[in-house]
Amino acid sequence: MIRSIISGILLLFGLLIGCSKSKPEKKTLTVQPPSEMAVLMHAMEENALQWKAAFTEDAPTPSAFPELDLLYTADLTPGFERDEFFIKSADSYTKAYEEFVSEPTIKGHNLIVANCITCHQQKCTGPLVRIEKLKIK
Numbered sequence: 001m002i003r004s005i006i007s008g009i010l011l012l013f014g015l016l017i018g019c020s021k022s023k024p025e026k027k028t029l030t031v032q033p034p035s036e037m038a039v040l041m042h043a044m045e046e047n048a049l050q051w052k053a054a055f056t057e058d059a060p061t062p063s064a065f066p067e068l069d070l071l072y073t074a075d076l077t078p079g080f081e082r083d084e085f086f087i088k089s090a091d092s093y094t095k096a097y098e099e100f101v102s103e104p105t106i107k108g109h110n111l112i113v114a115n116c117i118t119c120h121q122q123k124c125t126g127p128l129v130r131i132e133k134l135k136i137k
């Protein structure tokens, strides 16, 4: 009983945060620690969520910024590659982010999210639905 609860939780965990959709053949109970890049991605996502709340719910504007330099240096989960496409997308994302920070607008926020989506469509489709929700309509 407890075991099935635990594996249920782990499966859900994988579904929620992993890059790919769940792979049934991989239902083992080993949990890989997130890579440096995955940790950075969560910081970027959290930051975008906070900005969305600042625009739509009068929440305070976030004071901390994700360390975007890490896009070029962080270790990736084995299987992912910092190839030319990744670097181009990272450049474009960083540019959009810098423009946004100098003048935060909803349009700029949505441009950042569009940059998340461009990279993810090629690199990591799992979180796309979640990323879509960061957009401000």
Ligand code: HEC
Residues within 6 Å of the ligand: 017, 018, 019, 034, 035, 036, 037, 038, 039, 041, 042, 044, 045, 048, 075, 076, 077, 080, 086, 087, 089, 090, 093, 112, 113, 115, 116, 117, 119, 120, 123, 124, 127, 131, 134
């Ligand atoms: C330059 C390409 C690129 C951009 C831009 C990008 N991502 Fe990612 N993202 C990745 C890659 C590659 C991974 C897998 C990293 C790994 O597991 O090492 C990832 C992983 C993730 C994950 C899953 C982390 C996990 O726990 O496995 C989330 C969530 C995520 N990104 C959200 C975002 C959000 C939100 C943005 C924009 C604010 C964004 N990403 C921008 C390439 C990108």
